[in-house]
Amino acid sequence: MIEVEKDAVVVGGGPSGLAAATRLAELGYKVAVVELGDELGGILIQCIHDGFGTKLFGKALSGPEFASIFIEKLGELGVESWTRTYVARVRAEGGSWVLTAVSPEGVYRFSCRAVVYATGCRERTPFEIRVGGTRPAGVYTAGLVQRLVNLYGVLPGKKVLIVGGGDVGMIVARHLYLEGVEELQIVFPEPWFAGLPRNVQQCVLDFGIPFRPRTVVKEIVGKE
Numbered sequence: 622m623i624e625v626e627k628d629a630v631v632v633g634g635g636p637s638g639l640a641a642a643t644r645l646a647e648l649g650y651k652v653a654v655v656e657l658g659d660e661l662g663g664i665l666i667q668c669i670h671d672g673f674g675t676k677l678f679g680k681a682l683s684g685p686e687f688a689s690i691f692i693e694k695l696g697e698l699g700v701e702s703w704t705r706t707y708v709a710r711v712r713a714e715g716g717s718w719v720l721t722a723v724s725p726e727g728v729y730r731f732s733c734r735a736v737v738y739a740t741g742c743r744e745r746t747p748f749e750i751r752v753g754g755t756r757p758a759g760v761y762t763a764g765l766v767q768r769l770v771n772l773y774g775v776l777p778g779k780k781v782l783i784v785g786g787g788d789v790g791m792i793v794a795r796h797l798y799l800e801g802v803e804e805l806q807i808v809f810p811e812p813w814f815a816g817l818p819r820n821v822q823q824c825v826l827d828f829g830i831p832f833r834p835r836t837v838v839k840e841i842v843g844k845e
């Protein structure tokens with residue numbers, strides 16, 4: 622067991638965790654960030670499009686660029702971080718919090734006075750959003766497609782239907798279009814896209830990607 626003692630441990634190295642760790646360190650606390658992924662940044666790592674940082678830094682950055690500013694700052698502030706480390710248990714012990722975390726180096730035991738949970742959220746599957754049918758291969762969440770295309774260079778298919786007209790759906794549609802998906806369409810239940818007008822223009826209309834409003838997917842059926 623590898624023992625580490627800090628004032629605070631931040632669980633999750635996405636934008637929330639990075640911001641919390643930065644602020645705590647600026648206030649003079651000794652902080653650790655524990656992240657299960659290969660690198661810090663959370664969802665930002667796969668968001669290779671720009672648009673981040675306009676409010677905070679006055680310029681349009683990609684997700685990784687935005688994350689790198691915080692990561693550099695953490696280094697300057699002396700915040701230690703662990704990646705590929707999964708926090709499996711948190712419990713109170715003699716007035717402290719004790720976190721048990723698993724990593725390729727072994728099992729860690731972090732003791733601290735405060736824990737910040739910044740573990741993000743999980744995308745829901747078709748069944749969780751009440752779309753019936755069988756469970757064919759080739760039904761992906763937007764986050765998974767973004768990860769496959771942007772980080773691993775793998776297309777989910779040549780013909781893609783995107784369900785949902787929010788910002789993420791539109792941004793993913795543009796990436797798929799640029800990567801050469803042959804047939805692409807976006808469907809959504811509302812009368813018009815739910816995302817930013819900027820994304821409607823720059824991700825959909827500028828590329829002539831077909832879309833169908835007032836359309837609800839009730840069932841997905843397939844064999845594989």
Ligand SMILES: Cc1cc2nc3c(=O)[nH]c(=O)nc-3n(C[C@H](O)[C@H](O)[C@H](O)COP(=O)(O)OP(=O)(O)OC[C@H]3O[C@@H](n4cnc5c(N)ncnc54)[C@H](O)[C@@H]3O)c2cc1C
Pocket residue numbers: 632633634635636637638655656657658662663664665668672706707708709739740741742763764765767789792
């Ligand atoms: C597909 C997709 C596209 C998006 N595109 C945009 C966009 O273009 N612009 C925008 O502003 N927002 C976008 N968002 C939203 C934005 O990414 C989120 O609002 C933001 O990432 C939330 O930050 P977070 O730190 O709370 O969570 P996350 O970024 O999800 O980070 C949480 C981190 O916690 C880690 N973690 C979880 N459990 C544990 C554990 N037990 N131990 C250790 N680590 C753990 C995870 O590995 C992850 O790195 C997008 C979201 C998704 C899903």
